[in-house]
Amino acid sequence: TGKSLNDKDINRRYGFGLLAALNGESRGSGYSWRDGGNFSAGKWSLLEKKLNKEKTPVLIGLNGPQFSPSGRGHIVTLLSVDGKKVRYADPADGKIKTTTRQAIERAPSHPDGKFIFYANKA
Structure with missing residues (x-):
C-alpha cells in the first residue's frame, strides 16, 4: 500500500487479526486476502498458481533458525x-532471499501455525 506501518499501528487499528489488517490496508489497491489454511506439501500447486500465474503475493508463517533465529516465529x-x-x-x-521447497516444508510452524494467506485481485 506504500504506507509505513509497524506492529503497534496494525494492532491499534485491527487488534491482533493479521487477515483483517491485510484486507483493510489492501482494499484500496484492489486486493482481497484469503486464509489458505495451514501449509502442507499439497499446497504447492495453489502457491504456484498464485505466485507464478496470477502474480499475487502469499504470506506464510514459519519458524526455525533459517526463518526466525529468535524462535518466536x-x-x-x-x-x-x-x-x-x-x-x-x-x-x-x-x-529478497531464496530458499528451497524442502526448507519450507521442514521449517517448524510459526507459534500461530504454519498458515498461508494469499491475495486475490478484485
Missing part, C-alpha cells in the same frame, strides 16, 4: 516458485 512474503527454489521477501531486513 516469522512471517515472510513468498514471491515465486521455480522448480525447487522459492524466492521470498524477508521484512526483518528488507531483502
Whole structure:
C-alpha cells in the first residue's frame, strides 16, 4: 500500500487479526486476502498458481533458525516458485532471499501455525 506501518499501528487499528489488517490496508489497491489454511506439501500447486500465474503475493508463517533465529516465529512474503527454489521477501531486513521447497516444508510452524494467506485481485 506504500504506507509505513509497524506492529503497534496494525494492532491499534485491527487488534491482533493479521487477515483483517491485510484486507483493510489492501482494499484500496484492489486486493482481497484469503486464509489458505495451514501449509502442507499439497499446497504447492495453489502457491504456484498464485505466485507464478496470477502474480499475487502469499504470506506464510514459519519458524526455525533459517526463518526466525529468535524462535518466536516469522512471517515472510513468498514471491515465486521455480522448480525447487522459492524466492521470498524477508521484512526483518528488507531483502529478497531464496530458499528451497524442502526448507519450507521442514521449517517448524510459526507459534500461530504454519498458515498461508494469499491475495486475490478484485
